Amino acid sequence: MDDSQNPQSQVLEPTPELDSQNTGSGIKKIISLIIGLVLIVALVIVAIIFILPRFKGGEPREAELVYWGVWEDSQAFREIADEFMKAHPNIKIKYEKQDIKGLGKYVDRLSTRIANGTGPDIFRFHNSWATQVRSLLLPFPSDVVNSLEMDKFYKVIQEDLKISGAYYGVPIQFDTLALFVNVQSFAAAGINEYPSTWDDLLDAARKLTVKDASGRLVSSGVALGTYDNIAHASDIISLLLIQNGANLKDLNGESKLNAFDTLDFYTSFARGDAKVWDDTLENSKLAFAKGKLAMYFGYSWDILDIKALNPNLEFAVVPVPHLPSRNATIASYWVEGVSNKTEFAREAFEFIKFLASRQTMEKLYSKESKVRLFGELYPRTDMADLLKANTLIYPFVEQGKIATSTIFSSDTYDDAMVDSLNSYFGNAIRSMINQNASPQSAVETLASGVAQVLGRYEEQQ
Numbered sequence: 001m002d003d004s005q006n007p008q009s010q011v012l013e014p015t016p017e018l019d020s021q022n023t024g025s026g027i028k029k030i031i032s033l034i035i036g037l038v039l040i041v042a043l044v045i046v047a048i049i050f051i052l053p054r055f056k057g058g059e060p061r062e063a064e065l066v067y068w069g070v071w072e073d074s075q076a077f078r079e080i081a082d083e084f085m086k087a088h089p090n091i092k093i094k095y096e097k098q099d100i101k102g103l104g105k106y107v108d109r110l111s112t113r114i115a116n117g118t119g120p121d122i123f124r125f126h127n128s129w130a131t132q133v134r135s136l137l138l139p140f141p142s143d144v145v146n147s148l149e150m151d152k153f154y155k156v157i158q159e160d161l162k163i164s165g166a167y168y169g170v171p172i173q174f175d176t177l178a179l180f181v182n183v184q185s186f187a188a189a190g191i192n193e194y195p196s197t198w199d200d201l202l203d204a205a206r207k208l209t210v211k212d213a214s215g216r217l218v219s220s221g222v223a224l225g226t227y228d229n230i231a232h233a234s235d236i237i238s239l240l241l242i243q244n245g246a247n248l249k250d251l252n253g254e255s256k257l258n259a260f261d262t263l264d265f266y267t268s269f270a271r272g273d274a275k276v277w278d279d280t281l282e283n284s285k286l287a288f289a290k291g292k293l294a295m296y297f298g299y300s301w302d303i304l305d306i307k308a309l310n311p312n313l314e315f316a317v318v319p320v321p322h323l324p325s326r327n328a329t330i331a332s333y334w335v336e337g338v339s340n341k342t343e344f345a346r347e348a349f350e351f352i353k354f355l356a357s358r359q360t361m362e363k364l365y366s367k368e369s370k371v372r373l374f375g376e377l378y379p380r381t382d383m384a385d386l387l388k389a390n391t392l393i394y395p396f397v398e399q400g401k402i403a404t405s406t407i408f409s410s411d412t413y414d415d416a417m418v419d420s421l422n423s424y425f426g427n428a429i430r431s432m433i434n435q436n437a438s439p440q441s442a443v444e445t446l447a448s449g450v451a452q453v454l455g456r457y458e459e460q461q
Contacts, residue, residue: 063344064092065351068110068123070100070334072376076367083363084354091347096120100413107416111136114341121342122351124334127160128409130168132417132457137337138345139166140352147353152380154400156331169335170356172364173376175299176399177235177330179321180306183314185219185294194318198265201295201321205269208294209276217277222295223284225270225277227429231285231410234422235330236297237266237429238406242330243323248407249454252447259447260439267432267439279433289313299332300377300396307373317395331403332410333379358383407454417457424449 069077074097081093100106107129113119114136125133140148145167150158154174161169179201181194189208195201205221212218227233241248246258270277281287288296289309296302297320306313320329336355338348354360361378368375374390377397384397408425412418428446431437 061347062090062092063347064094065121065342065344065348066094066096066119067351068120069095069097070124072097072364072368076364076371079367080355080360080364084351087354088347088350091344091351093351098124104413105415107132107414114339117341119339119341121339121344121348122336123339124336125169126409126412126414126418127157127171127331127333127335127405128407128412128418129414129416130160130163130335132414133337134163134168136340137168138340138342139168140170140338141349144349144353148356149358149380152382154331154379154381154403156400156403156405157333157379160331160405161335169337170352171333171335171379172356172361174331174333174379174397174400175301175377176396176403177232177239177297177299177320177332178317178395178399179319180288180296180298180302181316181318182288182291182294183316185291189294194316195295195321196319198321198323202269205276205295206274215273217275217281219292220281220287220294221276222269223277223281223287223293223297225267225275226279226433227426229279229281229283230277231283231302232297232299233429234408234410234425235332235406237262237425238408239297239320239328239330240266242328242404242406243326245326249450250447251443251450256443256447259443263428263432263442264439267429270433288315300374300393303374303392304372317392319395319399328402328404329399330406330409331400362386407450417453420453421450424453 067081074095077095081095085091085093098106103109107125110119110123110125110133148170150162150167150170153171157171157174161167179194185208186192186194186204189204191204191207193200195204201222205224208219208221210218223230224236230236238248240262241251241259244258244262246255246262247253251259269275270279281292284293284296285298285302285305286309287293289306291310291313303317306315322328336352338345338352342348358380361376361380361383365375365378374393377393378384378386381400384394384400387394387397407418408421409418410422424446427449428442431445432439432442
């Protein structure tokens with residue numbers, strides 16, 4: 001066999017020069033390998049410290065959450081916050097109760113403070129403000145929505161707070177417009193049933209109204225017809241408009257005849273010889289508390305004011321009257337949202353989940369009930385029966401399933417969109433009562449003002 005074809009005979013001996021070069025190359029490879037290993041170890045350390053926490057939740061970090069409340073008693077809320085902080089020692093809750101009625105301009109203050117970085121991490125807003133404050137809020141992550149069981153909240157809440165497929169808040173309380181009736185007045189007039197329809201209410205109001213020899217109103221059957229001396233006038237008119245099929249955002253549109261009829265019906269209670277109310281009477285809530293008004297439209301918190309004014313007044317609360325074609329009432333409630341400028345979004349949503357849980361709402365109600373007649377009413381359909389034993393407050397949640405919102409909510413003190421809309425509402429009613437304007441004229445002017453206000457705030461979004 002030829003030696004050239006035998007592998008074992010082909011031994012390649014490197015020359016001294018080549019051996020030196022290969023030795024240097026080997027050292028370089030070892031150095032490169034060491035550097036590579038160092039880089040890999042460094043990357044692993046970086047991943048452990050900075051990247052993995054994003055997927056695993058990370059180590060708890062210290063966070064102070066500033067929460068702007070509105071109505072909650074500070075002590076009751078503090079006890080709830082303390083319970084949360086015990087379970088989350090890395091999170092501090094700083095509760096700041098805002099005097100929105102006294103200070104005013106809450107929405108403007110909120111926007112300014114959030115924009116300059118000194119605003120709250122969590123703040124409360126009214127359901128009628130959802131459009132104007134949406135740009136200040138973070139959408140709720142899906143896991144938060146699932147944890148809160150948002151599908152168990154009243155439908156109106158889901159409709160108000162779910163915008164473009166995302167939730168922007170959750171309430172821990174709820175309220176609806178209901179009818180308060182003076183029990184003794186009804187008994188004295190021989191009326192055995194409280195009104196369930198608007199025709200029933202009109203008949204009862206006339207029977208319950210007392211006038212002197214000159215025709216001056218001494219006591220009224222119901223507070224309807226004017227604007228400035230009726231508590232929640234904008235909500236009551238909204239209720240009538242919605243039940244009658246009018247479009248609140250386009251009152252002079254296709255449903256304008258419904259709007260004309262509604263304003264004509266509403267103001268009829270304060271016009272002509274058959275009137276049962278007028279603008280010479282004192283505020284409707286005060287008149288009801290004094291026993292000079294037989295029927296009053298109000299929310300659950302009005303009970304606290306009325307009882308404070310007259311602890312001995314005997315009254316009942318029933319659902320609002322309805323039309324044969326539609327039964328609805330107005331929802332008014334406050335919402336908890338997370339600022340889109342917060343540095344602690346994860347921690348803020350953790351607190352939101354705790355605060356709006358069924359267990360926490362029950363505890364908060366119990367604590368608040370120790371310092372007043374009752375706590376905040378529950379916003380969940382599966383919690384309504386917990387209030388069934390209290391006949392004064394159960395009607396408010398009983399109506400929750402037929403509740404809808406209005407852009408003309410009363411007592412929100414926003415000094416912004418809602419108050420602007422309500423000013424046009426007031427002008428429309430005054431023009432009909434004081435200037436004898438037609439319903440058509442009043443609605444046309446009102447619709448124009450509403451369009452301007454809504455357009456201005458929609459442009460800001």
